[in-house]
Amino acid sequence: MIPRYARPDMVAIWEPESRYGIWLEIETLAMEAMAELGTIPKSAAVEYRAKGKFDVARIDEIEREVKHDVIAFLTSVAEHVGPESRFAHQGMTSSDVLDTCLAVQLARASDLLIAGCERVMASLKKRAIEHKMTPTIGRSHGIHAEPTTFGLKLAGHYAEFARNLERLHMARFEIATCAISGAVGTFAQIDPRVEAYVAEKLGLVPEPVSTQVIPRDRHAAFFAALGVVAAGIERLATEVRHLQRTEVLEAEEFFEPGQKGSSAMPHKRNPVLTENLCGLARLVRSAVTPAMENVALWHERDISHSSVERGIGPDATIHLDFALHRVAMVIEKLVVYPENMARNLALLGGLHNSQRVMLALTQAGVSREDAYRLVQRNAMAVWQSPPPRPSTALIDRLRADPDVTAKLDPKTLEGCFDDAHHFARVDEIFARVFG
Amino acid sequence: MIPRYARPDMVAIWEPESRYGIWLEIETLAMEAMAELGTIPKSAAVEYRAKGKFDVARIDEIEREVKHDVIAFLTSVAEHVGPESRFAHQGMTSSDVLDTCLAVQLARASDLLIAGCERVMASLKKRAIEHKMTPTIGRSHGIHAEPTTFGLKLAGHYAEFARNLERLHMARFEIATCAISGAVGTFAQIDPRVEAYVAEKLGLVPEPVSTQVIPRDRHAAFFAALGVVAAGIERLATEVRHLQRTEVLEAEEFFEPGQKGSSAMPHKRNPVLTENLCGLARLVRSAVTPAMENVALWHERDISHSSVERGIGPDATIHLDFALHRVAMVIEKLVVYPENMARNLALLGGLHNSQRVMLALTQAGVSREDAYRLVQRNAMAVWQSPPPRPSTALIDRLRADPDVTAKLDPKTLEGCFDDAHHFARVDEIFARVFG
Amino acid sequence: MIPRYARPDMVAIWEPESRYGIWLEIETLAMEAMAELGTIPKSAAVEYRAKGKFDVARIDEIEREVKHDVIAFLTSVAEHVGPESRFAHQGMTSSDVLDTCLAVQLARASDLLIAGCERVMASLKKRAIEHKMTPTIGRSHGIHAEPTTFGLKLAGHYAEFARNLERLHMARFEIATCAISGAVGTFAQIDPRVEAYVAEKLGLVPEPVSTQVIPRDRHAAFFAALGVVAAGIERLATEVRHLQRTEVLEAEEFFEPGQKGSSAMPHKRNPVLTENLCGLARLVRSAVTPAMENVALWHERDISHSSVERGIGPDATIHLDFALHRVAMVIEKLVVYPENMARNLALLGGLHNSQRVMLALTQAGVSREDAYRLVQRNAMAVWQSPPPRPSTALIDRLRADPDVTAKLDPKTLEGCFDDAHHFARVDEIFARVFG
Amino acid sequence: MIPRYARPDMVAIWEPESRYGIWLEIETLAMEAMAELGTIPKSAAVEYRAKGKFDVARIDEIEREVKHDVIAFLTSVAEHVGPESRFAHQGMTSSDVLDTCLAVQLARASDLLIAGCERVMASLKKRAIEHKMTPTIGRSHGIHAEPTTFGLKLAGHYAEFARNLERLHMARFEIATCAISGAVGTFAQIDPRVEAYVAEKLGLVPEPVSTQVIPRDRHAAFFAALGVVAAGIERLATEVRHLQRTEVLEAEEFFEPGQKGSSAMPHKRNPVLTENLCGLARLVRSAVTPAMENVALWHERDISHSSVERGIGPDATIHLDFALHRVAMVIEKLVVYPENMARNLALLGGLHNSQRVMLALTQAGVSREDAYRLVQRNAMAVWQSPPPRPSTALIDRLRADPDVTAKLDPKTLEGCFDDAHHFARVDEIFARVFG
Structure with a gap:
């Protein structure tokens, strides 16, 4: 985890105190359920709830001897609770605690990610509506294609994040399960009602069949969803980077007073936030492969997944959370230059209407192939003329081409x-996206 | 795509004939919609439906000149249809055809994958019920832990494939969209009702906002889901490989008459099918990263995703489809050796009941730490004794340990x-899994 | 393997005929060595060399029964050779044939990749020298920084491909080993001199210790090297894509007569070759992870690597080979627009010399922080002025800033x-790169 | 970075103090070179060397305002040095400092990794020699194949780590370059002799052509090498995990006094160290893909690589370093059970000599196919007989098979x-590996 790309709320979920706190709650809830069922004395559960405490340094110390974190934790709590603590963890195994705790942490992390995603969506929606009718050139292959609006660009990203929101909800659903099923998951020493009780109290559902561990396909699906969200951030960040290029400059990251763009070149204003987001996207995605490699544990379980999750659990959620808020902030504050969009739109002398002319020719009886060739030969001449090109460059040429004028009268041409017809459907598309 | 890991049904989806056939259907449907809307003459649509044909070799030939596959296709069809073909593709762009076609192909591929997944589930359910009460040792870390049943093992895999089935349905949902929105997705030259019509006829839903292309987060999510399924296959295959190990031999892949296990060693019977499945899982998963790298296309679209999808589209679906049927077949025919399971279960002289004794000691008032030590010292002595160990090895030692007998009477011990108590909850777990 | 991204020379290496041909050569060479050592009759080796033939269809047929490709092959050859064929494959195991064959194929593939890399280098060198002194703006973060030359850009890519060439040589070295060591690699039934003989004849070196298989860390290193080369192609392709953007247009892929850029928009000339190369780079890189997952085979070997290699072996080498030649062709034919470079260079009104001014101020006694602020305030004013900006925009402002003129006399300013000083070291850098 | 999988030496390399210390050294060395060349006053260089200091908290504070880490650092140092500090960083850009610093850090990290690899090799060599002639069954596909020795197994891993050592040396070579080339790498404001001086003092070589940044193909190759080493650790760890399985138990991780294997089951002794190593290998390998995605920076540079490297730089080196020492320790202390190896070797009643018999039959004139079938039918009968099988199970059956005895006399059989012949070449292989 890289501290500079971390927000405190998400970091808190992964701190040792949080983890041990959840462990203690799981053990205590399990005792309460067992006490209710009569498996252990009620006094033991009451005592554990009342006196249960842990000490991180002490846990570390014990773990150095026993080489087992849950045993170290239980020993530390036992030192506070006293003899009644022997009724704790009855019939349970470490994985019951660890995996259920991880489910709680990932569910909490999901809630933050969902909130982050909603902030991104809100920022995109606001700016999309603001620029619903701001004309800009659409680009395929980095080459001017036909006009669109800046709002429509943002609407496309909004729709992607709306899908990402669904994916995050699904991801949360995938991992929000509880397993208190004992060694190899047979409930041999523990009543399934304990699991049901703990699950309900923690807002989880019981894992239908665990094998001591919660199956890792759930976590693989979780991290894969995060990877897809990260890729969506990269797409949006890449758009901003492109728009800020010197030659394009249709939009720009907010540049704070006092900010310096380069140690060497005082004139620089660089899209460093969005470049950084592209890097963070790569980092978040890097969790996907190891998460998938974690699925094939041996027999009822091995512990190879554990070190992986100690890494990717905090890292992927913390960095994605940070990235969501960073990208939201970039969009909220994005400086948009409609006048530059207008200037760029005119750059190719009207070439962006080449399709219109071709279609008019086919409607006038020219074959598609001939219409294409007719327009292409005039378009290429404009293309190859040096800028600045007059905005009427293409129509002027077409008017002078007898093969064209033979088919199209001046008014049709x-x-x-x-350009208005390019924006005629924007309302309709907005309705599809924003309802 | 590796022919030996391919089933004809899935291969067919990806053949040029299938692809061009879908293109032709999309173009024809679009013309029918346009004709209905009055944008083009009805006769053109009728003509295209009636005479529309293509010739793969001719398409290849034209493409070599124009360097554009959809134009080559349209030209080839135009050669069959004649002048009316100029009304085809009006206001559309290649991506409308390509992306909608890919959606159709991936949806069809999903249907086959779903069927394959259901076959895996059926095979697991059948064998799980057959071996519901077949005792076997559960293993954590490859080490004997406590008993479980072979049916319970399979039930765990069944539950994972039931989740995978949901993921495949979600994956299908992700990619089953249609875009007929024209250049940069503005519907500038095409009515959205054309899209709605084509979508409905093809069993797709319209993409709310496309930017000439269907956004690639959908495909990233699709291939990520396939990766998770592949990982589940690897987990099940790894289990079989472990069970077939010479020293374990609790189950074995079916060995066909006439089959040879090794060119050098006539005695060999190797789990080659499941090893192969592990490799196929790696191959399928290798599609996930490039699919995620495909998301961040430039501006309204670039075509970098295309070559990736020409590879991973067929490869990942074909190999996963093959793997699903191979793993189903392995499970259907799996040779199970309950007697070997019983022999292995007895291998450690009753150590698998160590937890039971520890819990009984804590119930009898011993602290958890002392109980652990008491049992551990006897267990380690058994562990270190050379096999074959009598099945009563641990209980014999415990009976001779005065610290134990001071707390536990002979009957409790x-x-x-x-062992019966290990299987007491199997019915309940089966009910959770199979309903 | 995607046929449209494949060159015949590389495809030939991976065809069944090639593979079986190498197998036959390995078996024959091994027999000749054994005959020399007296292990088998000389006549058997002579016979095998003379009559040894195989039939692909027949091999397929036999394999369907015995489920073992090498046994099927040996049986097919035996049908041509007759009884003496029983001396073939003595003491050998299938992996001896398969792994040594793969080494031969990968070595041949390496030779083609090396040739491809050399072609890329030649193309870069030629164009670098051609444009050694063609001024162009250097861009960091997509923002104008300071001038460089187009030749220097290409020299940087040349240097990267020179490193890639070394990596390909190393990759070849990694995999060019031969193992003829028999079951579990002990040479129990075969003399190590057979291995030495076969290795020498095939241009390989003996694997020091094989465990029936050649260890897969070699192949992991091989495919990792290919991934790095692919990433270098992506970097160069990305540069071309950027340069061809409509607003930049400093260079352009060659657009062939008759080529069509878009089915909808006749004016389009898109950098489709380099976009395609970016996709191919993703595909080639996707081989790296499964190759690394292949390393940890179980004990002396399992066969999980095999299906992976049947995929990535041909795919990664064929697509990288194609990509190398495609990128070389793009560079060879690249249309360069020095006049557009000059126009873009002037776009920011001289801002690209901001550092010069800052350094002059520090030399004149101003602190770095103050100098930065002085220049930055003038630079930002230019930045925010609308284009077109006069090429003297910055110097004009500086001349009017008394805090600047107090420190710098007009001539120093x-x-x-x-701009000449930006190019003063180009000769020196070229000497470092091209010698 | 996960603290529990980290050794202090490697962690120290990545601490802010180390990084800023290297930055200061780079700036100071550059000033000394410039002073020598007369670009700046000698006194400035002397002053900077004498008074140059930084304050981490102060740097953080400044960075919050200027959003630029190197400017913040320079400002903090300037506060200690005074006015002469304006001569620092003359003509340099942040990347000169950052990238050269990263080279120093990665070179130091490489030195530790090389030492770790050498420790692994030493441990493997020692145990290999110790068990050079300890017989054990070789296993292909997890199935008994033919005998080998435990020393030979370890020798194979030794040879792999010897290759990994070379790869680490190459990786170090790849990244040990220095760039002090100024904005966009043209040396416009800085003499290349400054770079040469700094490089030499830091034990680096000058980067032939940098584009403000050191090209990232170097780092991609570096992390790819680490991934291959990690895969080698996984292979060795997997071997230990297999050997420790309850049914196999041929070797075992050292189990420390006081250690507890399971919170629930006091009898457990699990291979947790090697399972953990498998997870760490996945983590280290996860750096490879983002490192490759970092290569294609835009134009002369963008900063998307930076966040990735802040993650994978420390994480991959720290975890691999830890893993190397952990695996070395596991091998050093590995508890080996030759008696269990002997017992397992006898498990299949002599089947591991099936090839010997087949070859003897072919030598006696039987065709390979018939010999295979003759042996296979007897071998399968032994295979299917329940254990324990007498060690003479196969030879007894062969002696009773008239088709066999017709060809082989009792002594030949x-x-x-x-078994001795299986070990006859061990000396020779050891000589190939250890020299």
Whole structure:
């Protein structure tokens, strides 16, 4: 975990105190359930709830001897609770505590990620509506294609994050299960009602069949979902980086007063936040492969997944959480330059209406292939003329091409160059996206 | 795509004929919708439906000149249809055809994968019920832990594949969208009702906002789901490989008459099918990272995703489909050796009941730490004695340990060694899994 | 393997005929060595060399029964050779044949990749020298930084491919080993001199200690090297894509006569080759993870690596080979626009010399922090002025800033805006790169 | 970075104090070189060396304002040095400091990894020699194949780590370069002799052509090498895990006095160290993909690589370093059970000599196919007989098979069952591996 890419709320979930706190709650809830069932004395559960405490340094000390973290934890709590602590953890195994705790942590992490995703969506929606009708050139392959609006660009990203929100809800659903099933998961020494009780109190559902551990396909699916969200952040960040390029400069990350862009070059204003987001996306995605490699544990369980999860559990959730808030902030504060968009839109002298002309020609009886060639030869001439090109460069050429004018009257041709028709469906698309 | 790991049904989806067939259907449906809307003459749509044909070799030939597959396809069809073909593809762009076609192919592929997953589930359920009460040792860390049943092992895998089935349904849902939205997705030259019509006819839903392409987060999520399924196959295959190990031999892949295990060693019977499945799982998972790298296309689209999808589209679906049927077949025909399970279960002289004794001691007032030490010192002595160990090795030692007998009367001690209690909850777990 | 991204030379290496041909050569060479050592009759070796033949269809047929490819192959050859064939494969195991064959195939593939890499280097060197002194703006973060030359850009890529060439040589070295060591690699039934003989004849070196298989860390290192090369292709391809962007247009992929850029928009000329290369890079890199997962085979060997290698062996080498030649062709034919480079260079009104001014101020006694602020405030004013900006925009402002003129006399200031100094070291850097 | 999988020496390399210390050394060395060249006053260099200091908290504070770490650092140092500090960083850019610092850190990290690898090799060599002639069954596919020795197993791993050592040396070579080339790498404001001086003092070589940054293919190759080493650790760890399985128990991780294997089951002794190593291997390998994604920076540089490297730089080196020492310790202390190896070797009643018999039959004139079938039918009968099988099970059956005895006289047959021949080449292989 890289501290500079971390928000305190998410970091807190992964701190030792949080983890041991959840362990203690699991053990205590399990005792309460067992006491209710008569398996252990009620006094033991009451005592554990009342006196149960742990000491992180003491746990570390004990673990150095016994080489087992849960035993170290139980011993530390026992030192506070006294003899009644022998009724703790009855019929349970470490994985019951560890895996259920991980489920609680990942569920809490999911809640933060969901909130982060909703912030991204809110920022995109606000700016999309603001720029719903701001014309800008659409680009395929980095090359001017046809006009679109800046709001429509953002609406596309909004729709992606709406899908990501669903994926995060699904991811939370995947991992929010509880297993208190004892050694190799047979409930041989523990009543399934204990599991049901603990699950309910923790907001989880019982794992239908655990094999001492909660199966790791759940976690693989969880981290895969995070990887997809990270990829969506990369797509949005890449868009901003492109728009901020010197030659394009249609939008720009907010540059704070006092900020310096380069130690060497005082003129620089770089899209460092979005570049950073691209890097963070790579980091978050790097959790996906090891999470999938974790699935095939041996027989009822091995512990190879554990070190992986100690890494990717905090890292992927903390960095994705940070990235979501960073990307939201970038969008909220994004400086948009409609005048530059307009200037760029005019750059190719009307080439962006080439399709319109071709379609008009086919409607006028020209075959698709001939229409294509007719328009292409005029378009390429404009393409190869040096900038600045007059905004009428293409129509001027077409007007001078007898093969074109033989088929299209002046008014029809002019109609092909009315940009308004490119924006005619924006309302309809917005309705599809934002309802 | 590796032919030996391919089933004809899935291969067929990805053949050029299938792809061009879907393209033709999309173009024809779009024309029918346009004709209905009055954008093009009805006769053109009728003509295209009637005469529309393509020729793979001819398409290849044209593509070599124009360097564009969809244009080559349209030209080939136009050669069959004649002049009316100029009304085809009006206001559409190649991606409308390509991406909608890919959606159809992936949806069909999903249907086969879902069927394959259901076959795996059926095989697991059948064998799980057959061996519901077949005792076997549960192993954590590859070390004997406590008894379970072979049916319970399989039930765990069944539950994982039931989750995988849901994931495949979700994956299908993710990619089953249609985009007929024209250049940069603005519907500038095409009515959204065309998209709605084509979508409905093809069993897809319209993509709310496309940017000429269907956004690639959908495909990333799709291939990630396939990766999780592949990991589940690896887990099950790894279990079989472990069970077939010479020293374990609790189950074995079916060995066909005439089969040879080794070119050098005539005695060999190797778990080659499940080893192969582990490799196939790695192959399928290898699609996940490039699919995620495909998400961040530039602006409204670039075509970098295309070559990736030409690879992973067929490869991941074909190999996963093959793997699902192979693993189902392995389970269906798996040779199970209950007698070997029983022999292995007895191997450690009753150590698998160590927890029972420890819990009985704590119930009798011994602290958890002391109980652990008392049992551990006897258990380690048994552990270190050379096999074959009598099945009463641990209880014999405990009976001779005065610290133990001071706390546990003979009957209580004996009760700890009744294996039946390990299986007491199997019915309940089966009910949770199979309903 | 995707046929459209494949060159015949590399494809030939992986065809069944090639593979079986190598198998036959290995078996024959081994027999000749054994005959020489007196282990088998000389006549048997002579016979095998003379009559040894195989039939792909027949091998397939036999394999369907025995489920073992090498046994099927040996049986097919035996049908041509007759009784003497019983002396073939003596003391050998299938892996001796398979792994040594794979080494031969990967070594041949390496030779082609090395040739491809050399072609890329040649293309880069030629164009680098051609444009050694063509000024262009250097960009960090996509933002104009300071001038460089187009030749220097290409020299950087050349140096990377020179490193890639070394990596390919190392990769070849890694995998060019031969194992003829029999079951579990003990040479129990075969003389190590047979291995030495076969290795020498095939241009390989003996694997010091094989465990029936050649250890897979070699192959992991091999595919990792290919992944690094692919990433280098992606970097170069990304540069071209950026340069071809409409607003930049400093270079462009060659657009062939007759080529069509878009089915919808006749004006389009898209960098589709380099976009395609980015996708191919992702595909090649996707081989790295499964190759690393292949290393940890169980005990002396399992066969899980095999299906992976049947995929990534041909796929990664074929697609990388294709990509190397495609990127070389792109560079060879790249259309470069020095006039556009000049125009872009002037876009920011001289901001690219901001560092020069800052350094001059520090040399004149101003603290770094103050110098930075002085320049930054003038630079930001230029930055925010609308284009087109006069090429003297920054110097004009500085000349009007009394805090600047108090420290810098007019001549010193003017000297800061002489672009020539940016190119003063180009010769020296070229000498470092090209020798 | 996960603290429990970290050794202090490696952690120290990555601490802020180390990083800033290297930055200060780079800036100071550069000033000394510039002073020598007369670019800046000698007094400035002397002053910087004498008074140059930094304050981590102060740097953090400044960075919060300027959003730029190197500027924050320079400002903090300037506060200690005074006005002469304006001569620092002249003509340099942040990347000169950052990338050269990273090279120093990765080179130091490499030195520790190399030492760790050498420790693994030493441990393997010692135990290999100790068990050079300890017979054990070789296993292919987890199934008994033919005998080998435990020393030979370890020799194979030794040879792999010897290759890994070479790879680590190569990896160090890849990244040990220095760039002090200024904005976009043109040396426009800095003399290349400064770079040469700094490089030499830091034990690096100058980067032939940098583009402000050191090209990231170097780092991709570095992390790929670490991934291959990690995979080798996984292979060795997997071997130990297999050997410790209850049914096999041929070797065992050292179990420390006081250690507890399970919170629930006092009898457990689990291979947790090697399972943990498998997880760590996955973690280290997860750095490879993002490192490769880092290569394709935009134009002369973007900063997307930075966040990735802040993660994988420390994480991959720290965890691999820890893993190397952990695996070395496991091997050093590994408890080996030759008697269990002997027992397992006898498990299949002599089947491991099946190849010997087959070869003897072919030598006696039987075709390979018939010999295979003759042996296979007897071997399968032994295979299917329940254990314990007499060690003469196979030879007894062969002696009773008239088709066999017709071809092989009793003495020849008996010779096939002399295990000594399996070990005849061990000396020779050891000489190949250990020299």
